[in-house]
Each structure stands twice: as C-alpha cells, then as structure tokens.
Amino acid sequence: MTATENVATGLPVAAFTDAMSRLVSGLAVVTTRQEGGRPCGLLVSSICSYSVDPPSVLVVVDHASRCCEPLTLSAEFGVHVLGNAQERTARTFASRGADKFADVVWAWDGSVPRLCAAPIYLRCTTSAVMDHGDHTILIGEVTRAEVQEAEPLVFYRRLFDWRLRGNGVRQL
Numbered sequence: 001m002t003a004t005e006n007v008a009t010g011l012p013v014a015a016f017t018d019a020m021s022r023l024v025s026g027l028a029v030v031t032t033r034q035e036g037g038r039p040c041g042l043l044v045s046s047i048c049s050y051s052v053d054p055p056s057v058l059v060v061v062d063h064a065s066r067c068c069e070p071l072t073l074s075a076e077f078g079v080h081v082l083g084n085a086q087e088r089t090a091r092t093f094a095s096r097g098a099d100k101f102a103d104v105v106w107a108w109d110g111s112v113p114r115l116c117a118a119p120i121y122l123r124c125t126t127s128a129v130m131d132h133g134d135h136t137i138l139i140g141e142v143t144r145a146e147v148q149e150a151e152p153l154v155f156y157r158r159l160f161d162w163r164l165r166g167n168g169v170r171q172l
Contacts, residue, residue, distance in 0.1 A: 027153050028120075029093045030059055030138075031106075031113040032077040034070035039101050039113035042067045043093040045155045046135075047079065055142040057122060060135050066096075068136055072129050076111050077140060080118035083150030089115065090153055109144075119150035 004013050031041040046060035057079055061068045071077055082090055092100050105116040112123055124140025131137075 025155050027082045027090050027155050029080040032071050032074040033111045040067040040070045041093050041100055043090055057140050059138045063134050075126055077124050078112040078114055079122040080115045081120035082153040083119040084153045086153055119148045121146045
C-alpha cells in the first residue's frame with residue numbers, strides 16, 4: 001500500500017478527494033478569540049445545520065489549521081456564511097497569512113470576532129468537540145442568528161468561481 005491510499009480501507013486518496021470536490025458547498029469563516037486575546041479565523045466548507053432544538057451547527061476543522069486548537073478550547077465561536085461578493089475574504093481566510101483580519105471589517109461581539117460584511121452570522125456556544133481522523137468536529141449551539149439577503153459563495157471542484165444559476169451550478 002502506498003502513502004496515496006487510506007491505510008484502513010485501501011481507497012486511493014485522490015479518488016476520495018476528487019469525489020468530494022464535486023459536492024457543492026457553501027463557504028463560511030469560523031472565528032474565535034485565541035489565547036492572548038487576538039482574533040483567529042479560517043475558511044471551512046464542511047458546515048451544516050445539525051439540530052433545530054436546540055438550534056445547532058456542525059463545523060469540521062483540519063487539525064493542521066492554526067485555529068483548530070483555539071476553536072477546541074473556546075467556549076464561543078462565530079460562523080460567517082459568505083456571499084458571492086466575498087471571494088476575496090474567502091481567499092484571505094483560506095490562506096496561511098499571519099493577520100487575516102487586517103484587510104476585513106470586523107468587530108468584537110463579546111468574545112467572538114465578527115466579520116461585518118457576512119450575509120449570515122451565527123454566534124455559537126461550543127457544546128461538543130470530537131476528533132475524527134485528521135479533523136475536529138465542533139458542534140455549536142446558536143445563540144444569535146442574523147441574516148441579510150445575498151447570493152451564496154459556492155465552492156465546487158476546488159474553485160470559488162461558481163454561481164448558482166436556475167437549475168444548477170455554473171462556472172463564471
């Protein structure tokens with residue numbers, strides 16, 4: 001077996017990642033306050049509603065992310081679902097840049113860094129943290145939800161330049 005195959009299943013990693021790249025998803029920036037009081041944030045595509053009662057979301061974070069540990073230790077975090085006008089914000093928070101907050105308008109919402117331009121903002125309290133494979137699963141109970149109308153930023157086949165059009169997804 002090679003390093004390009006999953007040890008447990010023998011499934012080629014490329015086959016799995018190619019298959020999952022064809023799953024259309026929205027993009028969100030997840031933020032928290034890290035030790036020392038500085039904001040921390042990263043882009044995620046693995047996010048979904050988890051429960052209505054209590055209102056909860058499930059977010060999945062790569063262990064290699066610099067924000068993984070601050071998120072697992074934090075009592076609160078913010079979820080900012082991005083609109084199609086926020087491709088630059090998505091690229092910033094997907095990067096390994098040192099200060100991702102330098103070029104975005106944001107403010108503290110209590111202990112949660114809030115991106116001011118996100119069309120959907122969910123403030124969450126952490127209710128569960130679980131490790132699985134190379135990722136951490138966070139479940140957050142939503143304590144505040146704010147929504148503004150906007151077309152979603154769509155991630156498909158590892159690209160941000162897709163838009164919802166009528167009966168499907170089309171590349172620009």
